[in-house]
Each structure stands twice: as structure tokens, then as C-alpha cells.
Amino acid sequence: DTEVTQTPKHLVMGMTNKKSLKCEQHMGHRAMYWYKQKAKKPPELMFVYSYEKLSINESVPSRFSPECPNSSLLNLHLHALQPEDSALYLCASSLTPRVSSYEQYFGPGTRLTVT
Amino acid sequence: GENVEQHPSTLSVQEGDSAVIKCTYSDSASNYFPWYKQELGKRPQLIIDIRSNVGEKKDQRIAVTLNKTAKHFSLHITETQPEDSAVYFCAARPPSGGGADGLTFGKGTHLIIQP
Numbered sequence: 001d002t003e004v005t006q007t008p009k010h011l012v013m014g015m016t017n018k019k020s021l022k023c024e025q026h027m028g029h030r031a032m033y034w035y036k037q038k039a040k041k042p043p044e045l046m047f048v049y050s051y052e053k054l055s056i057n058e059s060v061p062s063r064f065s066p067e068c069p070n071s072s073l074l075n076l077h078l079h080a081l082q083p084e085d086s087a088l089y090l091c092a093s094s095l096t097p098r099v100s101s102y103e104q105y106f107g108p109g110t111r112l113t114v115t
Numbered sequence: 116g117e118n119v120e121q122h123p124s125t126l127s128v129q130e131g132d133s134a135v136i137k138c139t140y141s142d143s144a145s146n147y148f149p150w151y152k153q154e155l156g157k158r159p160q161l162i163i164d165i166r167s168n169v170g171e172k173k174d175q176r177i178a179v180t181l182n183k184t185a186k187h188f189s190l191h192i193t194e195t196q197p198e199d200s201a202v203y204f205c206a207a208r209p210p211s212g213g214g215a216d217g218l219t220f221g222k223g224t225h226l227i228i229q230p
Contacts, residue, residue, distance in 0.1 A: 033217050042204050043159065044221035056217060090158065102166075102208060104146045104218060106158040 002078035003027075005083070006091050012113045021110045023074040025092030032074040033092040033104065043090055044108075049074060081105060081114045089092060117142040117209045121221025129229050134195055136224045138205035139187040147194070147208040148181060148188045149218065154201045162203075192226075200228045 004025045013019050023032065031050050035043035048056035049068040057066075063085075065077040074091055091107040127135045141150075142198040149164035164173045165188065166178045172179050176195075181188040192199055202225050206218040 002161045019170075035217070042223050042224075045217035045219070055155050058217075103149070103161055103164060105161065106151075 004091055004093055004105055006089075006107035006110050008110055009108065010111045010113075012115060013078065013081065014115055017081075018077070018079045019092075020078065021089055021112075024072055025078075025093045025103075025105075025107075026092065027110075028071075028074055028095070029105075030071060030092035030096050031094045032068060032073070033094075034076055035090040035106075036090060037088040037090055037109070039087075043100055047076075048073040062077075076108045078112075083114050086106075086112055117145055117207050118152070118205050119205060119221040120185065121205050121224060123224060125225045125227070127227040127229055128195055131195060132195055132197060133215050134148040134190075134209045134226055136190045136203055136226070137187060138189070138204070138207075138221050139185075140207040140219075141186070142188060142207070142209050143183075145207040146210055147206075149206050150152045150190050151202045151204045151206065151220075152178060153204065153223075159204060180213070195226075195228050197230060200226060202226070218222050 006108045007022045011068045023079040026028045033048050034046040037043045045058050047066045063080045088109040092104040094104045144229045148166040150162050151159035152162045153159045163174050163177050163179050165181050176193045178191040202223045204223045205221040
């Protein structure tokens, strides 16, 4: 398996709902990332996990809660979102944080709409 | 933090001509510079990258150059084809403190190949 997968592809949720996004890779990568991408904008880094530990949180509101249960899986738990949180949520992974293996590979994303 | 500027925002070239996209970065310690291609509704795909210890890298019709002194890097696409039409993002990776670091992206260039 040589790619990053994400589920669901599309998600519509109300502002009082709780939902989760899921990201999976079976390439043995030990660094995983969440990015947010608004229309016609570049991806913006949200969280970084290195060896299953949260290493970067880019001042993301607490209504977004990441979780890395194991080296293959990354979740993003969503609660009490706002309409402005509607975006494409991209997961990415890289082999390790070391200089020889920086390449980040993106999943197809989850298109989130908050109503 | 790192800041990446990208120009132009839109680039229209005739099929068969060359295209050049330029980026500058602010953190002189950044050490990895990838380029991503994103087609409408799809994930960003890594097309080429360069590390700070290299000045130029080429892969078939695509090349990237890096000038560390001036803190700028460029993407060159030769013999452009219709399938090259997409949004291209440059990115920079600030140095790691031991954990994984995410990428800071430029705003993107919409490349249009005119038949």
C-alpha cells in the first residue's frame, strides 16, 4: 500500500454535532500531519505528530482535537464547529522527521461543510 | 515563523513553451523546498523537491533551482503540455528541533497552458 487514505470523502455537520475524520497509511511513515485548505488557498498546517506524539499545534482552536492511536492512524475529532471551519482537511505523512526523508505525501482530503 | 512568497499568481503560456514560477522564503535556516501540483478537486501531489545542500535538480521536463544566499527558489517546466495545467504550490520546511515540522506554503500559481 503506497498511499494515504482519508475517510469520509465528504462530511456535512451542524454546529452542535460531534464527528471525526480518519486518516490511514501503511507505508511505515512515522510523521503525520493535518492541514486545512480553504478554496483557492494553500494548505495551512494544523497539527504534526512525530512517532505518535503531538509535536506541533499551530494554535488551532480546541474544537479541533487530534489523536494518533498508532503509527498508521490519525484522527481529527470535531466538536462545536463554526461555518468558517468549512474547508478541505488534508492528512499527510512522511517517513520520519530526519533530513533524508522529508517528502510529505497527501491523502485525498475530507471536504467538510458546517451548516 | 517562516513566510513564503510566490509569483506570479496566474501564468498563461502557449503549449510547448516554458513556464517559470518563483518563490522566496524568509527563514534562512529552512532546509527543504518541495513543489506540489494540485488539480481541481484533487490532492496536492509532490512533483519535485530540493534540499538546501543542492543548487539544482532536474526530472525530465521539470527542474528546480535554489539560491540560498538570495533565499529564493524556482520551478521550471519546459515543453509545456495541456496536462500541466493546474495550481502549483511551493513550500519551505523550517529546521526541525528534533521532531517533525510541517510545511509553509506559498499562495499558489494557477498555470494555464493555452493550446
